[in-house]
């Protein structure tokens with residue numbers, strides 16, 4: 360049996376077009392819209408020979424594969440590597456890279472730690488941090504919004520909410536880059552990110568220990584579950600690791616992309632100013648329109664059929680969430696950013712049992728920043744070219760030069 364990128368090589372199933380493309384080409388990763396459109400055009404699935412995978416990018420099939428945890432498992436890895444055939448670069452996540460029934464146990468604990476009640480308790484802290492930051496940026500006028508806002512804000516509130524006393528901004532952000540790049544092939548992006556491992560991984564592991572977390576954060580709630588005997592001490596540390604893996608780069612990206620949307624489509628910022636109650640649906644539209652996590656894989660755990668296509672056991676399926684979120688069949692005028700759309704069923708926070716467990720928190724962070732902006736900023740202007748930063752699983756900005764016009 361041949362292995363390609365750590366998974367079983369497959370033949371193209373009957374009726375599936377072969378597409379000679381590299382979805383992990385940095386040029387495509389930086390500006391994926393044409394690739395998304397072409398993938399949807401190919402049909403429900405395309406076979407990509409370079410990696411011997413199926414890719415899907417229409418909404419309905421992507422949703423079906425992504426959310427059916429019984430047929431399309433996560434325990435064999437959500438990147439190209441099949442964990443049943445190769446040992447992954449780090450011990451698998453106890454929530455992302457597992458299936459029920461085990462998943463139900465660990466997920467429940469993260470749901471508890473990140474509950475609406477727990478996040479609501481942070482609202483005042485989040486708001487005052489956002490007010491302070493936006494005041495400073497209005498004062499500055501022109502700034503680099505990736506570093507000065509999209510990275511600065513989550514780093515100012517999230518590690519503290521987990522219970523860290525001394526967050527290290529660079530290591531936290533670069534760990535996210537490792538975790539997400541690791542889901543792709545053994546390309547330059549993955550190798551460059553992984554080169555930071557010897558510095559970052561031991562530091563992350565150390566941060567996750569009980570004695571490095573204060574008594575009031577999400578981390579403490581997770582360790583309390585260990586005290587109750589629901590999980591072991593070691594499992595608690597691993598669940599804290601999940602917060603650090605999934606909670607930084609994702610919110611940095613969501614916030615940066617929110618800013619990018621309003622700077623690029625000023626009419627939509629005017630619409631929001633006129634009706635601030637659109638803030639929540641506006642963020643859903645940002646998620647649909649920009650899809651911070653652009654793709655995750657699943658692995659077929661049995662021979663099965665989707666939309667008449669026969670898929671064999673062991674097949675890796677690249678679920679291109681960014682493509683699915685731009686599907687005209689689901690959202691007429693999908694290439695328009697429209698904050699009054701209310702895009703129910705978008706895949707920007709995933710779907711099914713693995714959907715984003717931190718979504719309350721992500722929404723709270725973006726809402727605090729946008730409320731501060733609505734109070735203090737009259738106009739958001741792009742003062743140079745926005746540049747996207749290629750990553751094997753995240754569609755994030757690298758540079759976003761912005762000017763705020765104060766009120």
Ligand code: OVM
Nearest residue numbers: 452454455538601604605
């Ligand atoms: C984790 C995790 C969860 C969600 C996303 C993610 C790949 C990681 O549990 O480590 O990024």
